[in-house]
Amino acid sequence: MFNILLVEDDISLADWVCEYLSEQGFNVSHVARGDLVMDVIKRNSTDIVLLDVMLPGLNGIEVCRLIRQNKQSQATPIIMLTARADEFDEVIGLEAGADDYVIKPVRPRALLARINRQLSQSNKAESNLNSELVFGDLTINQEAKRVVYQDKEVELSTSLFTFLTYLAQHAGSVVDRDSVFKALKKREYDGQDRRFDVMLSTLRKLFNDDPQKPQKFKTIWGKGYLFVSDAWQEKPSLDNEE
Structure with a gap:
């Protein structure tokens, strides 16, 4: 049985x-404040987090960042719940480490x-048998x-890891958005969803890849998108060359 943590201050919605999720066979825990989330995650096994954006105590974006910074929960899938359908929420949420988002009413x-x-x-x-992909100084252990x-x-995050792995598995080949x-x-x-563009930008930041070049x-x-297989080896310093 999977354990779901719902973080939502709207009690009727929660x-x-x-x-509903209990009827579907999930074990569901609920907290109504953002500042209580990390204590619950540290005490209990959590397979996925449903996280409202607007919360008392600590907002959902900050909670999302804390979950990603914690080694125990850094790979736990996070689905944001938001009442705002604009791109700002989507981009900020994905950059904070969310894997997906659902617009209210749910x-x-x-x-x-x-x-x-x-x-x-x-x-x-977790079950992928091809355990390691190695490119120069980069190692991806899929298992x-x-x-x-x-x-x-x-x-x-789980989504960033999955996206990076997919790109690395197709290293040297351009993968179109529809295939991704x-x-x-x-x-x-659909021609409009920018989540993977946002994720690519995040990966560039994490791996010090100049977004301009x-x-x-x-x-x-x-x-x-193109994952460049021969760009991951640190170039030798020229300081000692005569």
Whole structure:
């Protein structure tokens, strides 16, 4: 049985979400304040977090960042619940480490589909038998869901890890947005969803890839994304050359 942590201060909404998900076979815990989340996560096993954006005590974006900074929960899938449908919430939430978001009013079956998708992706990454991808100073251990770059571990959300792994598995080849959406979201690209553009930007920041002149992660205009396989070896210093 999967354990879900619902963080929502709207009690009526929280009650029916807890009831509905319990009927679907999940074990659901609920807290109504953002500043209580980390204590619950540290005490209990949590497989996925449903996190409202507007919360008393600590807002959802800050809670999301704290979850990602904690080693115990850094790979736990997070689905944000937001009453605002504008791009600002989407971009900020994804950059903070959220894996997906649902716009209120929440539809039960749609929420269940998002939860099952995240749990499926998480389990698939854990069970992948091709355990390591190595490119110069970068090592991606798919079985352990661990990324090491220049001898330092890089903490990634489940969605970022899955996206990075997918790009690395297709190293040297341009992957179009529609292929990425079909592989990772099980649907076609609608021409507007920018989540993977945001994730690519986040990966560039994490791996010190100049967004103006990227060498590791390239966006090929009109085609898609390119993971450059030979850009991960640190170049030798020229200081000692005569």
